Amino acid sequence: xxxxxxxxxxxxxxxxxxxxxxxxxxxxxxxxxxxxxxxxxxxxxxxxxxxxxxxxxxxxxxxxxxxxxxxxxxxxxxxxxxxxxxxxxxxxxxxxxxxxxxxxxxxxxxxxxxxxxxxxxxxxxxxxxxxxxxxxxxxxxxxxxxxxxxxxxxxxxxxxxxxxxxxxxxxxxxxxxxxxxxxxxxxxxxxxxxxxxxxxxxxxxxxxxxxxxxxxxxxxxxxxxxxxxxxxxxxxxxxxxxxxxxxxxxxxxxxxxxxxxxxxxxxxxxxxxxxxxxxxxxxxxxxxxxxxxxxxxxxxxxxxxxxxxxxxxxxxxxxxxxx
Ligand code: CP
Numbered sequence: 184x185x186x187x188x189x190x191x192x193x194x195x196x197x198x199x200x201x202x203x204x205x206x207x208x209x210x211x212x213x214x215x216x217x218x219x220x221x222x223x224x225x226x227x228x229x230x231x232x233x234x235x236x237x238x239x240x241x242x243x244x245x246x247x248x249x250x251x252x253x254x255x256x257x258x259x260x261x262x263x264x265x266x267x268x269x270x271x272x273x274x275x276x277x278x279x280x281x282x283x284x285x286x287x288x289x290x291x292x293x294x295x296x297x298x299x300x301x302x303x304x305x306x307x308x309x310x311x312x313x314x315x316x317x318x319x320x321x322x323x324x325x326x327x328x329x330x331x332x333x334x335x336x337x338x339x340x341x342x343x344x345x346x347x348x349x350x351x352x353x354x355x356x357x358x359x360x361x362x363x364x365x366x367x368x369x370x371x372x373x374x375x376x377x378x379x380x381x382x383x384x385x386x387x388x389x390x391x392x393x394x395x396x397x398x399x400x401x402x403x404x405x406x407x408x409x410x411x412x413x414x415x416x417x418x419x420x421x422x423x424x425x426x427x428x429x430x431x432x433x434x435x436x437x438x439x440x441x442x443x444x445x446x447x448x449x450x451x452x453x454x455x456x457x458x459x460x461x462x463x464x465x466x467x468x469x470x471x472x473x474x475x476x477x478x479x480x481x482x483x484x485x486x487x488x489x490x491x492x493x494x495x496x497x498x499x500x501x502x503x504x505x506x
Pocket of ligand 1: 242243244245246247317326450451452
């Protein structure tokens with residue numbers, strides 16, 4: 184029997200290869216899973232008996248913790264491995280690490296890695312399902328999915344919405360996954376920042392390029408503000424953090440001149456006072472913490488679908504509304 188068009192296949196490496204229907208099926212599957220985190224006992228037996236390894240070779244708070252919560256709330260058995268404290272520090276390769284984990288009969292690997300392509304490299308070499316939790320500047324698919332779910336919660340259907348990604352687009356896997364996902368869902372996508380951080384190639388992907396944040400604010404229904412990834416910059420990209428904030432920072436003064444209320448997103452971690460001012464991050468139009476809440480439901484949905492679950496049976500699989 185052929186796979187339904189909404190099936191994800193073995194792995195989730197990025198949103199670039201997914202269809203609109205597959206993205207929609209993840210977002211729609213996340214909807215019933217939201218309720219599990221509101222229960223007194225936050226646990227359902229959806230992934231009972233599955234073993235999931237979280238391999239985090241780069242720092243993470245939101246992604247690592249929300250994958251672990253998603254796994255535990257679906258009753259999977261989980262193990263967390265970081266580079267420090269594992270045999271990676273003794274020189275063991277990624278593939279050898281994964282093969283040794285496979286030898287212990289695991290079912291899924293969630294991987295964050297500093298090298299673009301690391302998740303695909305692993306997925307092609309092990310039979311377990313692999314989920315990309317962010318690889319270099321390539322993709323961060325579950326972040327874009329939770330961003331889209333949050334925009335949909337607040338503004339409705341993504342079709343025709345104008346979403347502008349502001350900041351360090353060049354180094355951002357979040358930007359790439361959002362661009363692929365939002366365009367497939369029929370949204371218009373803008374990118375805004377200094378020309379050093381928003382290369383011309385983004386126009387070829389189908390984005391409107393803004394160099395003035397004031398113009399982006401006039402255009403957008405939602406801004407997804409990105410962190411300046413200072414750890415991936417070798418200098419020369421921005422004059423100084425103070426200058427960056429003065430020219431491209433998202434401030435309440437700038438937002439007050441917008442023709443409509445603009446939804447404010449940020450994937451975190453934030454550099455307050457650099458790409459976003461605190462009164463915006465904590466202000467009435469910010470949905471930054473809603474993004475974090477949605478991250479758990481989106482990751483539950485991805486794990487459930489990769490394990491062979493169907494979108495239309497998610498409500499029944501989690502056992503309806505619990506107590
Ligand atoms: N958004 C995000 O990826 O945050 P973490 O690096 O804390 O996981």
